[in-house]
Amino acid sequence: MRAGRWRAVLRAGMAGLVVGAVLAPPAAAVGDPLPNLGVVATVWANQPTTAEYVVNNGYSWSSTEGDIVVRRTGTGAYTVELQHAATSTGVAHVVAYGGGPVHCTVANWYRSLLGGNHLLIQVRCFAATGAPVDSRFVATFTNRQQIHQGRLAWFTTDQAAPTGVHTIPASLRYDSTGGEIRYERLGTGHYKFYVNRHPEGEREHPYFPMTHVTALGSSAVNCQISWPDSWHVRCTNAAGNPVDARFAVTYGVRIDLLGHAAGPRFASGTLYGEDSRDGRIFGDAYNSTLGTYGGGWGVLLGTGRYEMTFEGTGAMFGTAFVNAHLPHFDHLPSRGHCVLASWGRSGADTVVRVNCYAWLGVPANLNARISYTTWPAS
Incomplete structure (x- = not known):
């Protein structure tokens, strides 16, 4: 999606909530003359079996004047191209979307050498067995190095x-x-x-x-x-x-996942699935609309199924993200992973739903860290 052009393509079933080689270190090339261009982007890749498409939905955005293109290069293997995002420095994240027991990794990212100054992010997605599988996903990238607070x-x-x-x-x-x-x-x-x-x-x-x-x-x-x-x-x-x-x-x-401290509305919090009981789940949050601790609460929908509401952040455009996080005691091992099931506006608020699974795909109540951010203009 080109920067500044907000195209809300709400597909059927998405009203209210969105339906849901060895890695080389990403480093600057020797003699790289290009400056840090302040690239910020988020991508909802929603066509997992399409060979190549331009992402054109209201849940993807790039700060550069260029399209976002996703190419499927094999089962569960994708390359996200951020056009005119010529940078070698930054950080990329990815999470599986859709609710099933899938998890994704970032295989690499680098500046394209041919065909224009674009940023290429390679994504890999896997089923609960570890086998490659086609999947929708959310990817983010930022190299922001200036903040106003936080x-x-x-x-x-x-x-x-x-x-x-x-x-x-x-x-x-x-x-x-x-x-x-x-x-x-x-x-x-x-x-x-x-x-x-x-x-x-x-x-x-x-x-x-x-x-x-x-x-x-x-x-x-x-x-x-x-x-x-x-x-x-x-x-x-x-x-x-x-x-x-x-x-x-x-x-x-006091910042969002893309490195913004001011401009967008954003919130981040944790739901403590390991302490859920009596049909309730507890959590903590920070919400920029309040400028303070709180402003987010959770509901336990079922085993490993959570809904988190972020007060006052509702907007037409935005991006959610989730990770499972470790138990409270650092000596305990990780128990599974979480995926995005959906997110969307609910009145003045934002509702994010996530599903969490123990290893090999069994639903489980895990701790889940959830973030949401709107676009800079929202």
Whole structure:
């Protein structure tokens, strides 16, 4: 979708709620003359078996003057082309959409070498067995390095099994506090990353941190992050066994997944499925429309099926995202993964529905971190 052109194509069944090789480190090319162009994009890829199509729905947007094109290159294999998004630095995320037990990874992203200065993001999707499967998905990309408030950090790891505490190369990270970002491997598939503390001014504000993680690679791996400020990440294969992997993280307070601190309406929160009881589920949230902690609440619809409402964020255009997150105690392993089932406007609010599964596809009550953001003009 071209920037500034809002085309709301609400398809049948979407009224109210949307129906739902070894990875090379993404790094700047030697002698790369192009500056950081401030690329921000989000894609709802909704035609999983189409060979190639221009994304033309009200749930996709790019800050550049160019179309978004999705190409299917094999079963469960897709390339998202962000036209005129010539950049080598940033962070990409992806999540499966549609409600079934599918999870997706980012295999790679890079600037196209032929046919124009575009950004190409490779996505892979897998069934509960780990076999490739065609799927709808939501992908995001940002390389924003300026915010008006809050704190923003993003990074991609460059090694699956670093030795000791490893500093991430400058081309693969950003932190608005100006600090380095480091990480270490604590065990097979178990990592901890280190970032600066929040600025003093941010500690005066009530907030709930926003964090999301995506596994990087072409195999069926899922990574999850822990309680926001303990910074543990665990990665597993489709059966739930720990595996070493690279991953991408976006982390911050009073910002959205795309790095906006002002302009759009946004919210992020966690529903604690592991503590659900008596048909109820509890959670925490931060909501930009309130500028404070809260403004989001959840409903337990069934085993592993949640609905989260973000107060006052309702808009015609927007994007939702979800990860399962680890149990409250960092020594406990990940239990499964979550997918987007739907999202949409409900009066003045936004309703996001997610489904969570234990490994191999059995519905399970997991902790789920959910985010939503409108477009800058909304």
